[in-house]
Amino acid sequence: MTKARENLSPITLSVLWNSFISVADEMGTTLRHTAFSEAVREAEDFSTGVFDRTGRLIAQGNFTPGHLGAMPFVVKNVLKFFPEGTLRPGDGVLLNDSALGSGHFPDCFLVTPVFIGEELIGYVVNTAHHVDMGGAAPGSQKVQGVTEAYQEGVRILPVRLVRNGEFDEDILRLILGNIRVPDLVSGDLSAQRNANFIGAQRLVKLYKEYGRAQIDTAVETIFEKSEMRMRDLIRKIPDGVYSFQDQLDDCGPGDGIVTVAVDITVKDDDITADFSRSSDQVGVAINSYLSYTRAYTLFAVKVFADALLPQNDGAIRPIKATAREGSFFNPRFPAASGGRAALQIRIFDVINGALSQAMPDRAMGAFSHWSNPNIGGIDDRTGKPFIFYDLILGGYGGRSNKDGAEALSPVMNCANIPVEVHETNSPIVVRRFELLADSSGPGRYRGGCAIRKDVELQTSSAVMTLLSDRHGSAGFGLFGGGAGTIAETILNPDGEAIHMTSKEVRTLKNGDVVSFRLNGAGGYGSPTERSVAAIENDLADGYITADFAKQVYGAKRS
């Protein structure tokens, strides 16, 4: 590696670095403000980036981590289809193919080249999770019964959707003709185009102000410094191979449990996470294409190394994610992948489990796994279709110096949707929304509680698609900390009480109540080391009952 350029002032470098990040942030604000889909607005399921002429990531907006590793991969693939010289000013290329980097069809990437006159200076890119891309079920994320990507909706290999800043109406019609809610998707595509327009404008201004030579030097310096910092951080992790294994529920049903295994090799200043020992790819729509596996590997390593290190090509160079071809974490096309959002928590969990052996102070017990149900049908009140999309989010595992946070978004960073908003928009009534006592994994620092949410259908009929996990295995504790309770999804808990599987698809009738009960998060450290004061507080606040205190923490301490 060459030494950082001497002739660039650190002041100019600081200003340019801040500016690149602010360009990416401003693109994100534009996208969020003008988007229609809940996934973009509420869950911030989108991402923005600024790339150099050769397709290297200079800066990323602070939005969902899900596209971190994916976006550079997408840009490289777009450049294969459209090598330098083939794109014109005002063009924009759209892509959603799972194997080329999107991971599943709802994530559409728009790549826009930026020019000054005829000279290419870089690319601005954004990706957004669209409400629907057609296919077997609304939302294009159905897991069970979807066996290959062709059933998941419209597949877009890189196409020039934007010319001279306007949509190509023919291509747009072709796409929208395959989609259940064309107005929403077209609105969100416009939001993506607007975001890149703003980003390109700011990038041009920056280049004009500072000149190509200075910016080129700054970009190389940014990469070098970030790579050096990441390598310094990795060097602090003791060399070794750290392995961990966990599982995902049977998602078939009948496909069997999916083994999630990682072997992390730390050697000097390189780190590689290898998922090869995991199960083979599965015949339902939940496989994790390698770009997705990589995205959450980068996320997890960054969380362990330095949460606030800026994200760019340099910072991610020392981190590798691999998996055997044909395995669950590196499937072959046309593996179906719509429901892969359920995997991100487990990717983090196993990397966390492995790295806990090397960096115990940064580790935590396993998360409470979220539930992401969709209930859709006709609303009798209006005669119109509705989709109840929910994000039920539980607690964090116990940490090395404090309890796990209660009820906080794990990994991907989303807000929940208020009960009063849901009840206004959909024919459902929420009967309970509360923490479950005695659910958290005990420990010196206990895990966060499980959450229970009971939802009653108030229309004649609807189809429910579940996307959850931990119904068959508990969230582990670390260093003697206990596991939390196992998750359950129960139909009519006060009546027939049918226990459902975590990826179940089922028709509901008027008055049916679905009780979502997440798993409790894992504890950290032995429960015998928990302070008496902490146990008394838990009792006073009802996080645990007296019986549980006696049983788990011992009679004399309760």
Next chain:
Amino acid sequence: MIRIAFDIGGTFTDFVLEDTRTGKRHFGKLPSTPSEPARGVLEGLGEILQRTGVPAGDVTTLLHATTVATNAVLERKGAKTALITTKGFRDILIIGRQKRYETYDLYLDKPQPLVRRRDIFELAERVHYDGRVESKAQAKEIDALLNEIHERGYESLAVSLLHAYADPSHERLIGERAAAVNGSLSISLSSDVSAKFREYERTSTAVANAYIKPLVGKYVRALEKSLAARGVNADLFLMQSNGGLVSPELAAENPIRIVESGPAAGVLMCAEVGREEGFDHVLTFDMGGTTAKLGAIDHGVPAIVPTFEVDQVRYRKGSGLPLNIAAIELLEIGAGGGSIGTTDMGLIKVGPESSGAEPGPICYGRGGTRPTVTDANLVLGYLDSKSFNGGAMPLDLSGATAGVAKHIGEPLGLEPAEAAWGIYTIANTNMERAMRIVSVERGRDPRKYTMVAFGGAGPLHACRLARAIGIPKVIVPHGAGVGSAIGLLEANSKLDQSITRVLRLAPGVENSAAEIYADLERRVQRDLDRLRSQAKPVWSRFAYMRYAGQGHEIRVDLPDGALDATFADEATKRFQEAYAQVYGYRDRGAGIEIVDWYLAATLPNTVTSGREKPALPDKAGTAKRGERKAYFPEKRGFVDCAVYDRYALARGEVIEGPAIIEERESTVLVLPGDSASVSEHGNLVIMVGDDDEGA
């Protein structure tokens, strides 16, 4: 009439005494007394009355902005508070909205609620979104809960039941039973405090109100009593976050509305300055010791936002407690004179860490060792070691230079001046980012706005910031050092009420709108009666609206007058215009919903006829005090820069940049290519040059 305004800030309490017969104003500043806020007020009052020779009995009006409510929340020193929720929803406050404010930090914690889980009680009852009651609350069960709450020694009670905005009857029943069972319990109902949907935000608002209500009540009563004891029998008014004044009685009942009162008054001052100079589109820039606050005034009216977050971590959105209160729009970031410069990875970083008032910047000589923005301003020659704070506080230039050199210059291989320039520039880029959010990202074209800069450090950074964003004019007001207190003199009394009712804009909606506004008017009128004012209220209606299917709403002013068949069309038109203004396009085909309905009544301030025109010297050309070396990268380093005494500048006098204009509480930096002139009202109006050769 004699009016006195006093603004209690974190560090200082500012005073203005105004004689409305002559328009003459007197200013004062004393250290605040946080442990006993009323004492500082009384001391300051005594001082200013003595200095001006005004008898206490002649004071007719007292206007007050205070941090007493905010501090109770920040320091968690409020009342022992209980919360009653709907059964099954005990954890609404603990669950919150669940988004973490820092994506990559899994060791962070959520904002700590003001009550613990053990303080939360459940009541069997259920109301639906449309106000339908599914199961009635039972008085017997309510009484049992209230008895338990009494026995456990709670002083204050918040009640927040699901959909109480749609039907408040259950909350009201609890309020009535509480008055009967335990008269000393302070009550806050969510349907009174914030009749809006989204249960977490409403509950958080009701709980915060309950938490500070006993304390603010005590404060207000103690203040009135001690004022009376001093022979002051003036009418007392308190400033709210919405920029309007209310009586002590209303402030004590809804104390949550006064949490952000000082900064709101500062924005009112900017609006007044804009009026004086004939600009009704203003971006406000207030840079003090630890933070910068940025706001906006559109068409002469300060922008109001429907929510406010208190107790944030590092000024990050989502890290604090949300409050549904109408508040003057202000974006606060950790960039002030005390913000500390550091290096990391060969880069310069500034803030959010601050040296605070103690020890303060290195140059204060009070033990500070890390270089701050103020130190950088001194090294660059923008500040002077002898004339700072009117010469009352000598600054240590060699200490500042050594500190900047050691912590920034040496690690990066920069000369001290370059290193100081680096701190100054990075502080500016941080503020530029915030100013872009307030302007461009919210649909405001900077070229059409004028910046009003105040606060100790604001005028030092304003012209660079204006250049970076493309704002053509900067105004540095006369007497900006006590900006918030002056703003109080300009304030009107203002009351607002709001309610959530999600309705599609379609023919016939005017009937529902008329009902909603009749109800809101009753509520506002009830408060107006308690203001005991003779003034005639000016009513304004507005609403938060969206395209059906969206999750965020934008503010739209609704038509006045009768709500007839033209309402839907007119509201549609106004929404589409507002939407295009913010987002650049409209969607003609999509349905539109009104979500939150607002009614505000303003009682115009009939006393003030604007600020007095200050006495200024008649003769131009006497203000130059000399020259000193100051750093301008466009001039390739240090050049001789003229220094002027602001108080010696005559009306109409023009000063070409580069120039430094000194006043007691701040220093104005005029850049090469800029031109400053003194207006009729004594304000400095700076035409910003478009000379764009930065570093």
